[in-house]
Every structure is written in C-alpha cells, then in structure tokens.
Amino acid sequence: MSGQDVRRFVEQAARQQQFLDVASREEAIRRFHAHLDLTPRGEETVPLDRAVGRVLAADVVAGVDVPGFDRSGVDGFAVRAADTVGAREDAPVRLTLNAEVLAAGAVPALAVVPGTATVIATGGMVPRGADAVVMVEQTEVADGEPLAVEIRKPAVPGQFIAAAGSDIGRGETVLRRGQVLTARDIGILAAIGRAEVAVARRPRVAVLSTGDEIQAPGTPPRAGAVYDSNGAILAAAVAELGAEPVALGFAADDEDALSAAVAAGLACDALLLSGGTSKGAGDLTHRVVSRLADPGVLVHGVALKPGKPLCLASHHGKPVVVLPGFPTSAMFTFHEFVAPVIRLLAGMPPAAVTTVDATLPLRLTSERGRTEYVMVSLVEGTRGLAAYPIAKGSGAVTAFGHADGFLTIDAQAEAAEANTTHPVRLIGRGIHPADLIVIGSHCTGLDAIVGLLVAEGVTVKALNVGSMGGMAAARRGECDIAPVHLMDYVTGEYNRPFLAPGMTLVPGYRRMQGVVFRPGDSRFDGRPGDVAAAAAAGDPACIMINRNAGSGTRILTDRLLGAARPEGYWTQAKTHNAVAAAVAQGRADWGVAIEPVARLYGLGFLPLQEEHYDFVIPAARLDRPAVQRFIATLGAPATVARLSEIGFSR
Structure with missing residues (x-):
C-alpha cells in the first residue's frame, strides 16, 4: 500500500465516522419496516408432491366428508346391535349371513334386516340396517344351511364404525393460511381429494458476499483470504425461512463490479450483502447502496454488539440489507432484522420467541x-x-x-x-439436553473419544472453557466431566492437587508439551526445549505466542520462563491450534503446544514435559449411564489404539 493509499484510507475513515448515525435496535426496525412493502409476494398452485415445506396461501375448507361413508374399523360382521342382546360364550346368538362380502371399496347391495349379518372387512362400507360391527374374534361360523354366524358377545350401537364425517366434516376448515405444510398436512389434503394446493410464492432473495479477501469454497487457500462462508450460511438461512435464495457469489472491492452485482440483485424481492469493508472504513458497499432511490439508506449503524455496522435500505419498497462481514455478526443481525421481513414476504406469521x-x-x-x-x-x-x-x-x-x-x-x-x-x-426449537456434558480443556484426543461415543448414539455437549473453568463447573455441578491438565507450580504434580471434596479423578492419557517453531530455525533446531526457550526469551527479535491464563499450558510456560517476559508474552492464544497457526504463519517464532498439533501444522517440536490430561467427575454424576459409557470407552482397546495413532499415550 502506497503513502497515497494510506492517506485515502484515513480520509475515508474520517468521512465514515462523520456519516455514521447510530440508531437503537427499535428505531432501526421502525425506520426499516416503515419503507418496505411487506405484503406476501403472491401465490401459486403446486402439486402435493412439491408442497412440503411451502406456506399455505389460503385457508383450506373440506368439500367432502372424511370418511365419506360409515366404514368398519375391523374385520368382522355388520349387524343390528339389537339382534346381539344377551349373547354369551355359552349362549351365542345365531344370525343368518347375507350373500355378499363387503371388502374395502365395495358398495353394499343388501340391507341387514333383523336376524341377519353381513361379512365386512376393515374399511368396508357399512350396509343399510347395520349399526354395529362385531369383531371376527368374537364369532364363529355355524355349520349347516342357511349359512350363519354365532355371536358370543353383545354389540352396542356404533361399535367399530367410523361414521361419515367423523374425521373431517364437509365445510370444516382443516388447514390455515400461513401454515408451513408438513407431511401430515399433505395427508390431510389428499384425504379431502386435493391434488394440488395454493401456496405463497417464495420470495427470491439475492445473496452477495463482498470483499477482496473472499474466495470460493473448494479452491486452494491463499494467503490473507477467507472462504465465503457467509454466502452459504445466509442462503441456507433464507431457504429455512421458506424463501428462494439466489446466490450471486461474491464481488471484489471494485465499484463497477459491485454496482453491477447490486443491480442484478435488485431483480429479486430482496437483496442481502455482507462484508465489503476490506479496503477500510470507506465502506465501498455502503457507497454503492447509498445511490439507491426511494428512499435508499435508512439506517447505517445500530447500537448493538455484535452488528454495529449494519446498513438497512429500501429501494421502491424492496429490502436491501448490508450485513457485517464477520459470520456471527452477520447471522445475528440476519435473524434480528432480516428474518422477520422474509417471513412476512413469504406469508408466514411472526416467529414465536421463547x-x-x-x-x-x-x-x-x-x-x-x-x-x-x-x-x-x-x-x-x-x-x-x-x-x-x-x-x-x-x-x-x-x-x-x-x-x-x-x-x-x-x-x-x-x-x-x-x-x-x-x-x-x-435460538431454534429450544433446549435439547445432551446425555453427556463436558466442560473444560479442549484436546484433539478428547474429540476422538467423543466421536466414538456419538457413533454409539450418545449425545454430547462440549464447552471449551479451559482447565480452571472446567474445575469450577465441576464444583458447581454443571457438568458430567471436566477435562483438565493443571500442573501444581510447586510440586509439578498434575490435577490431583486441584481436586475439591466430592470430585473423582479418572486418569485419562498423556500428551507431550513442547516448544513449537518453524523447521529450519537455527535458534531452536537440535537444542533441548528448556535451553531453546531460555535463549529465545532473552532475544528481543524472537517473538513468542503465549497461552491464556488459567490453562495448564500457561502454568507450564510460566514455570519454564520464571521471571522472564519475552517479546510476545502478553499475546495470549486460547488453543494449541492458535499457537501453532501463529508460528506457522510467521506472526510468532515460538510457543508451547502439544506434539500432535505441532505435527498437524508441520512445525518443529522440542519436548518439555509429558503432561497428564485427566477427567474430573462430580461424585454425584459418576453413576450416570453416559458417564459410565465414557469411562468404558476411554479404556477400550479401540480408543487406546486411536489415541496412539494421533500422538497420545495411556
């Protein structure tokens, strides 16, 4: 970047700050909705086999009865209940059989008159004169002529008969406008004879990611680039809401290209953009959107976190939204500001909030x-x-x-x-309690164990909050298992000194901690880990990447360094992977991490100390089936082999 580019960046940033008129969430929504046409986008008729997931455009009123006739609910005999009074096992009532069999779909030709019965199958139409059906199990066909049946149990009127209209009555409203059609609803529509149904037209929502840093998934990663996750996430979220996503891909930070993409997006019912600030606070995307008419930009900046850079606009009543580029900000602002609008355009009622x-x-x-x-x-x-x-x-x-x-x-x-x-x-349909709650330190070895449990049908929720956070959760009874690797600074013993009353320690596995560095760095190659770390700590040009306070690795690192505070000491990574990535990318020269992660990133590794990665279990939860399943899986030969394969030992 030239000096002129830097000056332009700073000037744009100043102009941006002057423009930004931050609105409250409520005010932003009020302005936005006031300038939108929020009526559904019309309707269309689709066949039932394409109606699942669509939004019903109008109430559905049944034009027929379901069932359309009185029908039998069992295999047996259609009778007059009065003819069966007094029937017993030892004194059955004998009825003459009519000369027809009423299978499902057959129309009766004969009436059931006093003293007679007709054979009927499940679903068969009940003949005139009959007011009950006797199950075949409660009868026996009598020998002789004329053919007769013996009834061993009295029937009551209406027995085993589904009356016409007892399920759905003609004129009844069976489905309501705004319902999202499910498989059960399709069954109802078919039952009343509908081959097709009127549904709300899916609003077409254009999705465009912006920024020079964006690249398409499936392409080799390039330095400084990020894959376009926003485009995929937003398109899927749009589809979940009953709308039709129109993927426009991504546009680089070029004003002409971005203007053309925005023009294409305006052919749809709504336009969503994300990002576009990689050239700095000048916000190219906002500049392009600000040219829209009637009325154009309504809000640029909302007083919330995440999502402050949100830009809401309207073009002739059509919503145009520039979401922040960061994924969590983009998704949060989408669900808060955009999803309610799409639901209205799709003919859906507001979402329930729990x-x-x-x-x-x-x-x-x-x-x-x-x-x-x-x-x-x-x-x-x-x-x-x-x-x-x-x-x-x-x-x-x-x-x-x-x-x-x-x-x-x-x-x-x-x-x-x-x-x-x-x-x-x-968010979503509510809380779904997991069989096993794991809170504490993260490890790729633990991922392997959890994977084995999930394959067996055990549901697991894992929260990575570090060893000390896991200990605290175990003390409060908020987890089943707390994975920890805490070393006592004085004795060097792992985990046991930190146990509180009511906690059980289940031995886990061992993993080697060491100094990680880029291969070929002569400051580290071939030297003992502690010696190399001491030398690096005294070299201002050798930058380290540290771990977060409260982690087992940080305790080990502080013990290694003593009073030394080398360059980069206060830069704290929350995971072993983050340490390895910083070293691999040259943002740091060394750090402390576990050997499997160093291997994964192609880094050099100097062993320091084998640590114990164990599992703390509150005594009150020890006998839970999922906890016992975890302990059994931990010691299983297949687990031991898998841990060894990825660099851990029991």
Whole structure:
C-alpha cells in the first residue's frame, strides 16, 4: 500500500465516522419496516408432491366428508346391535349371513334386516340396517344351511364404525393460511381429494458476499483470504425461512463490479450483502447502496454488539440489507432484522420467541452505549440452568451454530456480574439436553473419544472453557466431566492437587508439551526445549505466542520462563491450534503446544514435559449411564489404539 493509499484510507475513515448515525435496535426496525412493502409476494398452485415445506396461501375448507361413508374399523360382521342382546360364550346368538362380502371399496347391495349379518372387512362400507360391527374374534361360523354366524358377545350401537364425517366434516376448515405444510398436512389434503394446493410464492432473495479477501469454497487457500462462508450460511438461512435464495457469489472491492452485482440483485424481492469493508472504513458497499432511490439508506449503524455496522435500505419498497462481514455478526443481525421481513414476504406469521432464565457463571464486561447480545450455551446444573458464554468473537463461524440462545446486556451497563440470573432467548426449537456434558480443556484426543461415543448414539455437549473453568463447573455441578491438565507450580504434580471434596479423578492419557517453531530455525533446531526457550526469551527479535491464563499450558510456560517476559508474552492464544497457526504463519517464532498439533501444522517440536490430561467427575454424576459409557470407552482397546495413532499415550 502506497503513502497515497494510506492517506485515502484515513480520509475515508474520517468521512465514515462523520456519516455514521447510530440508531437503537427499535428505531432501526421502525425506520426499516416503515419503507418496505411487506405484503406476501403472491401465490401459486403446486402439486402435493412439491408442497412440503411451502406456506399455505389460503385457508383450506373440506368439500367432502372424511370418511365419506360409515366404514368398519375391523374385520368382522355388520349387524343390528339389537339382534346381539344377551349373547354369551355359552349362549351365542345365531344370525343368518347375507350373500355378499363387503371388502374395502365395495358398495353394499343388501340391507341387514333383523336376524341377519353381513361379512365386512376393515374399511368396508357399512350396509343399510347395520349399526354395529362385531369383531371376527368374537364369532364363529355355524355349520349347516342357511349359512350363519354365532355371536358370543353383545354389540352396542356404533361399535367399530367410523361414521361419515367423523374425521373431517364437509365445510370444516382443516388447514390455515400461513401454515408451513408438513407431511401430515399433505395427508390431510389428499384425504379431502386435493391434488394440488395454493401456496405463497417464495420470495427470491439475492445473496452477495463482498470483499477482496473472499474466495470460493473448494479452491486452494491463499494467503490473507477467507472462504465465503457467509454466502452459504445466509442462503441456507433464507431457504429455512421458506424463501428462494439466489446466490450471486461474491464481488471484489471494485465499484463497477459491485454496482453491477447490486443491480442484478435488485431483480429479486430482496437483496442481502455482507462484508465489503476490506479496503477500510470507506465502506465501498455502503457507497454503492447509498445511490439507491426511494428512499435508499435508512439506517447505517445500530447500537448493538455484535452488528454495529449494519446498513438497512429500501429501494421502491424492496429490502436491501448490508450485513457485517464477520459470520456471527452477520447471522445475528440476519435473524434480528432480516428474518422477520422474509417471513412476512413469504406469508408466514411472526416467529414465536421463547426465553428461559439462566445463571451466568462468570463476570462479563461490556461496552457502555451499545446493547450487547452474548451467545450462550445452556447446561443443567444443581442450581438450574447455567449460561456459558461462547467467547469466540463475531468473526467465528461456529459461535452462532453452537449457541442455544443469547442474553442481553443493557446499553448502560458496564458488565453482567457472575452468579446473576438473566433471561436467555432461545435460538431454534429450544433446549435439547445432551446425555453427556463436558466442560473444560479442549484436546484433539478428547474429540476422538467423543466421536466414538456419538457413533454409539450418545449425545454430547462440549464447552471449551479451559482447565480452571472446567474445575469450577465441576464444583458447581454443571457438568458430567471436566477435562483438565493443571500442573501444581510447586510440586509439578498434575490435577490431583486441584481436586475439591466430592470430585473423582479418572486418569485419562498423556500428551507431550513442547516448544513449537518453524523447521529450519537455527535458534531452536537440535537444542533441548528448556535451553531453546531460555535463549529465545532473552532475544528481543524472537517473538513468542503465549497461552491464556488459567490453562495448564500457561502454568507450564510460566514455570519454564520464571521471571522472564519475552517479546510476545502478553499475546495470549486460547488453543494449541492458535499457537501453532501463529508460528506457522510467521506472526510468532515460538510457543508451547502439544506434539500432535505441532505435527498437524508441520512445525518443529522440542519436548518439555509429558503432561497428564485427566477427567474430573462430580461424585454425584459418576453413576450416570453416559458417564459410565465414557469411562468404558476411554479404556477400550479401540480408543487406546486411536489415541496412539494421533500422538497420545495411556
């Protein structure tokens, strides 16, 4: 980037800040809806085999009775109930059989008169004169002429007969406008003779990702680029809402190309864009959208987190939305601002909102002036539901997908305190309790064990909050298993010194911690790990990447470094993978991580210490079937072999 480019970037940033008129969530929605045509996009008629998942365009009124005639519910004999009075096993009533058999679909030719009965199959039309059906098991055909049947149990009027219209009556409204048609609804439509049905036309929603950094999935990764996950996520979310996504792919930060893509998108019923700020705060996407007419941009900036850069516009009543580029921000703002609009365009009623109360197990700081929405995962503890924040940031692809819901921190609050209760708005259909709750340190070896359990049908919820977080969750009774690798700083012993009363330690496996570096770096190659780390700590040009406080690896690293605080010490990665990635990409020169991860990233590895990765289980949960299944799987030969294969030992 030239000096002129830098100057242009700064000037654009200044103009951007001057423009940004941040609105509250409520004000943003009010402005947006006030300038949209939110009526459904019309209707179309489709055959039943293409109607599942479609939105019903009008109430459906039955034009026929279901069943359309009185029909038998069993195989047996159609009789007059009065003729069976007094029938017993030892004194059966004898009735003469009529000369016809009423199979399903047959129309009776003979009436049942006093003293007679007619053979009838399940679903058969009940003949005139009959008011009950006797099951074949309660009868016996008598010998002789004329052919007769002996009834051993009296019948009551209406017995085993489904009366005409008893399921659906002519003129009855069987389905309502706005329903999303399911397989059961298709059955109802078929039962009243409908071969096709009027449904709301699916609104066509154009989806466009923007930015020079975007590349298509399936292509080799390039430096500085990210795969277009937003396009795939948003298109799927649009389809889930009963609309038709129109994928426009992605456009680079070129004004002409972006203008052409926006023009193409305006041929649809709505246009969604995401990103487009890779050239800086100048926000090329906003500049292109701001040229739209009647009325154009309505809101640019909403006082919430995540999602502040949201831009809402209208073009002749058609919604145009620029979502933030970060995946979690994009999905959150989509569901808050865009999904309700698409539902209306698709003829669907507003989505039901469900909230539950949950306790926040740790303190969360917040930025005053913006309403903050925190994605959480819910677990059932001894004190009720606990809400664990999914602290992956708005740039994470998985944060929204792994969340059970979100809680709100008021714009005027600086924090949400630990052990306070908050309403959590659920995402999706609600909470689905897992068989096994795992909270603590993450490891690829644990992933392998969980994979084996899932293959056996065990449902698992795993929250990666570090070893100390796992210990705290186990103390509070919020998990079944807490994976930990905590070393006592004084004795060097792992995990056992940290146990509290009521906790059981199940030995897990061993994994080697060591210094990771790029192969060929002479500052590390061929040297003992502790010696290389000490030398690197004294070299200002040798940048390290550290682990987060509270992790077992951080305890080991601090013991290794002593009082030294090398360059990069305060840069803290939350996972072994993040340490390895920083070193592999040259953002750091060394760090401490486990050997399997070093191998995965093609890094050099100098062993430091074999650590114990064990499992803490609250005693009250030890006998749970899923916990016992976990323990059995941990010791199984197949598990031991799999752990050995990926670099761990028992």
